[in-house]
Amino acid sequence: MAIDTKPITINVGPQHPSTHGVFRLRVTFDGETVVDVEPVFGYLHRGTEKLAEERSYVQIVTLTDRLDYTSSMTNNQAYVRAVEKLAGLEVPERGMYLRVIGAELQRIASHLVSTGFFLQELGTFVTLLMYCFRDRERILDLFEMLCGARVTVSYMRPGGVFQDAPEDFWPALDVFLNEMPGYIDDLEGLISDNEIVLARTRDVGVLSPEFAIDCSVTGPNLRGSSVHWDLRKADPYEVYDRVDFEVPIGSRGDCFDRYMVRIQEMRQSLRILEQCRDQIPEGPVRTEVPYFIRPPAGDAYAAVEAPRGELGFYLVSERGIAPYRCKIRSPSYMNLTVLRDVLVGWRMADLVIIFGSIDVNMGEVDR
Amino acid sequence: MYGTGLAKGLAVTLKNLVLPSRFFTLHQYPDRRIGLLGLAKMSGTNVVSYTFKNPREAVKSLLGLAVVEDREPRHPRFRGQEFSFYEQRCTGCASCAKYCPLGIIKIVTTRSGDAMQEGEKYGLEVFDIDIGRCMFCGLCVEACPYDALHMGSGFEEGNYQRQELVFDIDRLRRAPKRPSTWFRPQLEARGYDPETDGELGWHDVGRHERPTTEEQAERWARR
Amino acid sequence: MLDFLSVLDFFKDNLPDPLDRLAYPIAGMTLAMIVINAVVMSTALYTWFERRVLGRFQSRRGPNRWGPFGLLQPMADVVKLLAKEDIIPDTADKPAFTIAPILLLVPMFLVFAVIPFGADSFLGRLNVGVLFILGVTGVSTLAIFMAGWASRNKYAMFGAIRAVAMLISYEVPMALAVTGVVVLAGSMSLLGIVGAQSVPYFLVQPLGFFVFMTAAAAEMSRAPFDMIEAESELGGGYITEYAGMKFGILQLAEFMAPLATAAVATVLFLGGTSGFDPIPGQLWFLAKAFALVFLMLWVRATWPRLRVDQIMGFAWKALLPLALLNMFVVAIELVVLQDSDTGAITRGDLWAMAAVNWVIAVVAIVITANVLGQRRLRPETPVPSPLANMAAEAD
Numbered sequence: 001m002a003i004d005t006k007p008i009t010i011n012v013g014p015q016h017p018s019t020h021g022v023f024r025l026r027v028t029f030d031g032e033t034v035v036d037v038e039p040v041f042g043y044l045h046r047g048t049e050k051l052a053e054e055r056s057y058v059q060i061v062t063l064t065d066r067l068d069y070t071s072s073m074t075n076n077q078a079y080v081r082a083v084e085k086l087a088g089l090e091v092p093e094r095g096m097y098l099r100v101i102g103a104e105l106q107r108i109a110s111h112l113v114s115t116g117f118f119l120q121e122l123g124t125f126v127t128l129l130m131y132c133f134r135d136r137e138r139i140l141d142l143f144e145m146l147c148g149a150r151v152t153v154s155y156m157r158p159g160g161v162f163q164d165a166p167e168d169f170w171p172a173l174d175v176f177l178n179e180m181p182g183y184i185d186d187l188e189g190l191i192s193d194n195e196i197v198l199a200r201t202r203d204v205g206v207l208s209p210e211f212a213i214d215c216s217v218t219g220p221n222l223r224g225s226s227v228h229w230d231l232r233k234a235d236p237y238e239v240y241d242r243v244d245f246e247v248p249i250g251s252r253g254d255c256f257d258r259y260m261v262r263i264q265e266m267r268q269s270l271r272i273l274e275q276c277r278d279q280i281p282e283g284p285v286r287t288e289v290p291y292f293i294r295p296p297a298g299d300a301y302a303a304v305e306a307p308r309g310e311l312g313f314y315l316v317s318e319r320g321i322a323p324y325r326c327k328i329r330s331p332s333y334m335n336l337t338v339l340r341d342v343l344v345g346w347r348m349a350d351l352v353i354i355f356g357s358i359d360v361n362m363g364e365v366d367r
Numbered sequence: 368m369y370g371t372g373l374a375k376g377l378a379v380t381l382k383n384l385v386l387p388s389r390f391f392t393l394h395q396y397p398d399r400r401i402g403l404l405g406l407a408k409m410s411g412t413n414v415v416s417y418t419f420k421n422p423r424e425a426v427k428s429l430l431g432l433a434v435v436e437d438r439e440p441r442h443p444r445f446r447g448q449e450f451s452f453y454e455q456r457c458t459g460c461a462s463c464a465k466y467c468p469l470g471i472i473k474i475v476t477t478r479s480g481d482a483m484q485e486g487e488k489y490g491l492e493v494f495d496i497d498i499g500r501c502m503f504c505g506l507c508v509e510a511c512p513y514d515a516l517h518m519g520s521g522f523e524e525g526n527y528q529r530q531e532l533v534f535d536i537d538r539l540r541r542a543p544k545r546p547s548t549w550f551r552p553q554l555e556a557r558g559y560d561p562e563t564d565g566e567l568g569w570h571d572v573g574r575h576e577r578p579t580t581e582e583q584a585e586r587w588a589r590r
Numbered sequence: 591m592l593d594f595l596s597v598l599d600f601f602k603d604n605l606p607d608p609l610d611r612l613a614y615p616i617a618g619m620t621l622a623m624i625v626i627n628a629v630v631m632s633t634a635l636y637t638w639f640e641r642r643v644l645g646r647f648q649s650r651r652g653p654n655r656w657g658p659f660g661l662l663q664p665m666a667d668v669v670k671l672l673a674k675e676d677i678i679p680d681t682a683d684k685p686a687f688t689i690a691p692i693l694l695l696v697p698m699f700l701v702f703a704v705i706p707f708g709a710d711s712f713l714g715r716l717n718v719g720v721l722f723i724l725g726v727t728g729v730s731t732l733a734i735f736m737a738g739w740a741s742r743n744k745y746a747m748f749g750a751i752r753a754v755a756m757l758i759s760y761e762v763p764m765a766l767a768v769t770g771v772v773v774l775a776g777s778m779s780l781l782g783i784v785g786a787q788s789v790p791y792f793l794v795q796p797l798g799f800f801v802f803m804t805a806a807a808a809e810m811s812r813a814p815f816d817m818i819e820a821e822s823e824l825g826g827g828y829i830t831e832y833a834g835m836k837f838g839i840l841q842l843a844e845f846m847a848p849l850a851t852a853a854v855a856t857v858l859f860l861g862g863t864s865g866f867d868p869i870p871g872q873l874w875f876l877a878k879a880f881a882l883v884f885l886m887l888w889v890r891a892t893w894p895r896l897r898v899d900q901i902m903g904f905a906w907k908a909l910l911p912l913a914l915l916n917m918f919v920v921a922i923e924l925v926v927l928q929d930s931d932t933g934a935i936t937r938g939d940l941w942a943m944a945a946v947n948w949v950i951a952v953v954a955i956v957i958t959a960n961v962l963g964q965r966r967l968r969p970e971t972p973v974p975s976p977l978a979n980m981a982a983e984a985d
Contacts, residue, residue, distance in 0.1 A: 032898075059468035062504040123895030125813060127380065130648035141442075148446035148518070148549040154504050162509070163550055166444060189379045193372030196814055196894050291466060291510060349817075349897045373893060380892040384647050400654060430658065 007035050012351075014043050020117065020355075021362030032347050037340045044366035052326035057083050057158055057293045060326065064313075065152040067328065068364040070113045073099075073106035073143075074306040076156040081237065081302035082313035083158040087295035090287055095160030096238045097280040101173075102146065102155055103304070104269040104276070108180070109139040110307035111262040118259060118356040119191065122200060128190060135183045138176050145169045158293060160286030170277070177274055184266055192260065201255040205342050205354030208253060215337040219309030220261045221358055225253035231305035243275040255357035262359075265307075292321045308332050308359055330364035398434040406433060441520060443548045443560045446503050449519030450496060451546040452539040453569040456515035459489045463507035463516055471497040472507060491536060498524060499532035509550050514573045517546030520561040546572055594715065597621055622703075629702050633846045634664035640845070640887055647891040671838035679742065679831050686740035691832070691839035693733035697726040698846040705853045706781050708863055708872045719780035720772055723854060724765055727809065730843070731757045737840070738828035749827035752898060753818045757809060759905040764805035766913035770798040770920045771858050774935070784862035789940040792859040797916040797951040799859045801909050803882075806855065808901065810847040813890040815901055852882040908958050915954055919947065 012025040022043035028036040048067060052060045064075040077099055084091065091099075116132030140150040146165055147155040155161060191197050207217070209225045222229055230247040232240040248264035250257030295317045303312035309331025316325040335358055343354055383389045401409075406428050407417040418425040427433045441447070459476035475493035508518050519542070526532050534542075545561035548554040553574050559567070597620060601613040638653065638661060645652030653660035678687055704719045716722055731754055738750020772778055774794070775786035792799040808815040818827055829840055856862055856878040863871030896904065923946065927939040 055468055056466075059466070059506060062468050062502065062506065065504075119894065123813065123816065124893065125644070125890060127644075127648050127891045130650060131383070134649050144442045144445060146444075148442070148444045148505065148547065149503070152502070152504075154506075163552070166442075166548075166555060186379050186383070190376045190892070194376050194893065195372050196896055198372070199900055200894065200897060291462075347897065347899070376892045377888060380647055380888060383649060384643075390646075390649055395651075400658075 005031055020360055021365075023360070023362055023365075025351075025355075027343075027351065029348065034343050034346055034348070034351060037343045039336060039339055041336075041362065041365050044362045046367065048367040049326050049328060053322055053324065056291075056321045057087075057295070057323065058291065060323070061157060062152075062154050065154050066363060067330065067367060068110075068306065068308065068311070068332070068361045069151060070361060071106050071110040071307045072151060072153045073102040073155060074304055074311060076154065077103050077238075078302060078304040078306065078311045079313045080156045080158045081304065082300050082315045083293070083295070085300035085302050086298060086315050086317055087158065087293055089159045089289065091160050091238075092284045092287060093239075093281050094164075094283040095285040095287075097276050098146075098161045098165060098285060099156060100239050100243075101273060101276050101280075102143075102153070102161075104272045105139050105142060107269045107307045108266050109136050111266050112136045112139075114307075114356075114359040115187065115259065115262055118353075118359070119197075121352045121356045122197060124190075128187065131183070131187065131190075135180070138179075142169065142172055142176060145172060157286060157289070159289040160284070162286065164285045173273070173277060177270060177277070180270055181267070184263065184270075188263060192263070198256065200350075201259065201353060201357070203252065203254045204350050205255045205346065205357060206253045207338060207342055211338065211341065212253070216334045217309070217338055218334065219305070219307070219331050220258055220265065221309070221335055221338075223248065224250035224258035224261045226251055231303060231310055235303075237302075237304065239276070239279075240272075242279065243272050245269075245272050245275075255353055258357045258359075294319050294321060303329070306331055308361060308364065309335060311364075328367055330367065332360040332362075332364040336360060336365060395437050397436060397438065399437040401428060401433050401435045403428045405435075409435070440562050441522075443520070443555070443562075445520050445547055446505050446518045446549050447520040447522050447547060448498055448501075448503065448524045449521040449542055450534065450539060451517040451519050451542065451544045451567075451572075452494070453515045453517075453544070453572060454491065454536075454540060455569045456513045456573065457489075457491060457494075458513060458515075459491050460512065462510040462512060466506045466510035468504065468506060469500055469502065471495075471500050494536040494539060496534045496539070497532065498534060499529050505549055514551065514553075517551060517572065518549045520545055520547045544568070594618070594621060625702055626699055629699060629846065629849070630842070633842060633849060634668075635661075636849055636883070637664050637667070637845050643884070643887055644891055647888075668838065671835050674834040676834040676836065677831075681742045682831065683740040683742065686736050687831075688836070690733050690737035690740055691836045691843070693736065694730050694843040695839055695846070697729045697733075698843060698850050700726045701850045701854065704780060705857055706784060706862060707875055708870070715781070716779065718778045720768055720778040720783070720858075724761075724768065728761065731761075734828055737832070741828070741831040743831055746828055746830045749818065749830070753811070753828060756811075756815070756817070756898075756901055756905075759902055760805045760808040760815075760909070763801050763905060763909035763913040764809065766910070766917055767798045767802040767805065768858060770795050770913075770916045773917065773924060774920055780857050780862075784857055784864065786935075787861040787864060788937045789944065790859065790861040790864075794940050794944045794947060795859075795916060795920060796948055797912055797954060798920070799855075800951070800955070801913045801916065802855060802859065803885075805905075805909060806851045807886065807889070808905065810844075810851060812848065812886060814893040814895050816890075816895050817898055817901060848883055848886050849879070852879040852886070855882055903962075908962055912954055912958060915950070916947075919950055923947075 007028050007030040009026055009028045012027055014022040014024045016023075022041075024040040024043070026038040026040065027034055046066075048063055052063055055063065061076055061079060064079040065072040067075045083089070112132040112135055116129040119128040119132075120126055143153055143155075144150050146169060147153045147163070207221065207225045209222075209227045212222050212225045212227060217225075218229070218231075226249055228247070228249055231237075232245075233247055245268045248261045248268065250261050297317055297319050299314065299316040301312055301314045303310050305311075310329070311331055312329035314325075314327040314329070315323045318324045339355070339358070342358070343351060346354065403414060403418070403425055406421075406424060407414045410417055412420070424433060459474060461472075461474045464470070464472040464474050473493055473495040474491065477490040477492055503518070505518055508516055524532070544566040546554060546559075546567060547561055548559060551572070554567075554572065594617065598613060598617040601617045601620075602610060605613055605616075641663070642652030642654075642660065653663035656662040656666050678684060701723050704716050704722055734757065735750050735754045738746045738753070741747070771783060771791055774791065775783040777783065777786070807813075811818045829837065832840060853875075856875060860878045860882070862878075863875045865871065865874030865877075920943075923943050924935070927943065928935060
């Protein structure tokens with residue numbers, strides 16, 4: 001006997017503890033199953049691309065900090081690479097190494113944030129969130145030593161890095177590199193074998209590789225769906241061709257695989273950091289560049305592997321002190337394309353988990 | 368076997384409960400509770416003599432009401448609020464105002480016709496920094512060619528009114544001169560720490576300061 | 591000491607003559623006041639303890655501003671809740687809305703009334719203490735549904751329905767686990783069960799202890815079964831419309847539940863007040879209850895929560911068969927080992943039962959886990975609902 005049910009539409013509103021920022025999802029439920037999903041965003045739009053048209057190339061570095069606010073270093077890196085391509089600037093060796101050190105530290109910090117919130121939504125009562133943030137504090141202390149600020153770093157400038165690392169940075173980095181593997185082991189011990197986590201994330205929210213490629217998904221989401229694509233290996237930039245690291249790939253494309261990819265990426269970042277620390281040469285950290293650069297007319301696109309995917313900046317210059325157009329290709333915005341197909345058919349409790357595992361940052365989505 | 372993962376999780380949590388190396392809340396802000404033993408240790412005496420000398424404090428600490436200030440020290444390179452501004456070095460060139468991404472620095476210098484003496488032509492009438500909108504990016508500090516403006520190292524500038532957050536030139540003159548070593552390699556080379564070391568005068572903060580006669584001669588020779 | 595009869599005698603002796611007849615109710619009220627106050631104060635202390643210990647698990651301090659070590663934090667919470675406006679929705683069913691929190695709280699007190707805290711110290715001497723406890727905790731299920739229904743809020747009712755479904759599913763394994771204890775002890779009186787535990791029953795019936803603790807954790811909606819709290823992420827919960835002191839009473843009931851469960855489990859499985867001699871029985875009782883409370887806190891800090899269908903599946907497919915198995919095994923062993931004349935069980939018999947039961951418990955749990963686990967970890971392909979095209983048409 002078929003029961004006649006009526007689907008209801010619930011608004012998972014912009015202010016919600018589990019939507020990773022101000023994000024609105026209009027979900028249509030049939031009983032407990034998700035039937036349709038309509039994302040509404042734009043609540044954090046600050047007009048970054050328009051503001052960038054009125055600021056000089058160095059001033060825009062401070063704007064890019066605030067795009068994906070949990071991974072400022074990689075935002076800076078993508079942008080200054082685009083400016084260097086546009087203006088034909090060379091970066092000294094030491095500057096490149098310092099950039100990679102900053103980017104990898106930021107990758108660990110960003111993955112800690114996303115892992116912590118993902119597990120908090122699973123229901124571990126903020127214990128894991130606290131552990132992740134406690135470890136992230138170490139990284140933020142390192143950033144404070146490097147550039148005076150913890151979250152919005154503005155560390156990089158076109159032509160290199162703005163200032164060399166202080167002397168007490170290197171011993172602190174050593175201490176961090178010694179202790180961090182133990183902390184990641186703790187996290188894994190709490191999660192990776194836990195049967196409850198497995199029961200809730202295994203084969204939940206499966207993203208097939210063909211669909212992921214069709215929807216321009218990048219980053220750990222793509223690698224969790226067993227596609228071998230990491231910009232650091234496919235198109236190496238800066239010093240990534242001189243360091244030895246692996247790219248973790250998932251096998252099934254479910255939430256658990258995406259989470260495991262992030263944990264393994266943290267370990268690989270530690271490997272890269274150790275090699276950079278050993279290989280870093282002496283020398284200048286920044287080529288001399290005037291305060292207001294006027295790159296020759298033209299355009300350039302540069303992309304880096306941000307913690308959430310491929311972050312790209314497309315700059316068009318008309319010999320002014322500000323770019324004519326600055327277009328930001330943000331990974332979280334593209335990753336949201338798959339939202340409807342990966343959520344439909346699952347239950348209410350899975351909705352939050354799957355959305356957490358895609359790891360969206362609204363600062364990037366809305367710019 | 369099913370269940371070992373759960374047991375492993377319990378072991379990790381227990382480790383974090385018990386081991387002191389995992390307990391990170393070393394500093395509280397702005398103050399923390401202190402007991403009688405802590406007070407005695409801080410004043411360098413033993414418990415008994417401390418109780419005799421300060422009975423009120425001892426009783427308060429036993430009731431759990433005694434607090435002591437506790438702020439984690441920041442790194443010397445911290446980009447804090449409370450700018451350190453050296454008027455003697457400033458020429459009113461307004462490079463900082465031009466470089467600010469938000470345009471919150473307002474500089475007005477005396478008009479050249481008004482001042483008769485040469486040294487007064489670059490007098491500053493208005494120098495406003497609005498820290499209500501400032502994002503402490505430090506580009507102004509980076510832009511200043513004369514090392515007149517430095518970032519500070521405080522962060523407690525909260526106020527009840529937005530107008531109070533605009534630092535006018537009197538406030539900048541009065542503010543304690545503890546420059547952060549952000550983008551000031553000469554301060555870092557000296558190992559200056561804005562928290563523990565004292566204030567710096569305007570002679571000591573510049574990049575090229577009082578070259579010796581030999582250095583001056585060398586510079587002329589290179590030209 | 592704190593026995594009803596002795597207090598009654600005290601009042602009968604000391605009251606002047608015409609008030610003699612009131613000695614009975616006065617004695618009862620005095621003891622009830624003492625017990626209620628003790629329970630409420632210990633619940634308040636427990637909230638402080640839970641927040642501090644959970645904080646310490648998470649590498650941070652818990653409340654530490656109000657009073658030494660933050661001991662006045664519960665006081666601050668109570669003052670805050672009292673000062674809030676007591677909002678009752680317009681369309682809500684006022685009597686039911688007001689009574690529901692009270693109805694949730696009173697059964698907890700009643701549970702504490704029959705627990706023996708010492709050899710002579712308890713309030714109500716019942717022959718059927720176990721039955722009383724099981725019956726009275728059923729009332730709190732009713733109160734939860736009343737709270738959700740009286741709110742006249744669609745989402746609150748959804749949450750309440752789900753909560754009630756979970757709670758009644760877990761009452762069955764809990765009762766069956768307790769039956770194992772009753773069968774072995776030969777009486778339903780709690781004092782009798784304490785007396786019969788020459789070997790504590792968690793050693794003799796590990797499976798029963800495991801089932802009881804798990805089912806009790808679900809009854810209290812504590813981790814890993816706290817889907818009621820998770821409900822508030824999306825669907826509201828039965829406490830959505832409650833504010834002010836009504837919410838305070840609901841929270842009080844929620845925090846009193848672990849204490850009550852620990853007390854009952856101590857009596858049934860850990861041997862209650864028995865212990866080595868120089869330390870009084872009351873302290874043994876407190877120590878054992880404290881150990882159980884700490885175990886529940888530890889689990890809460892560590893494990894994530896299960897999904898609704900997984901919780902229900904766990905109750906009916908895992909816990910119920912294990913509880914039945916436990917009951918049958920204990921009954922068979924009792925028939926085999928019992929002295930045919932007196933019907934008594936010696937200590938040696940209990941240790942023999944313990945040895946056999948541990949083996950059976952481990953084997954049973956492993957088998958159940960493997961059988962169920964495979965099914966849980968097998969891929970579940972989501973079936974799109976036939977209504978999935980609705981959005982396309984609406985566009």
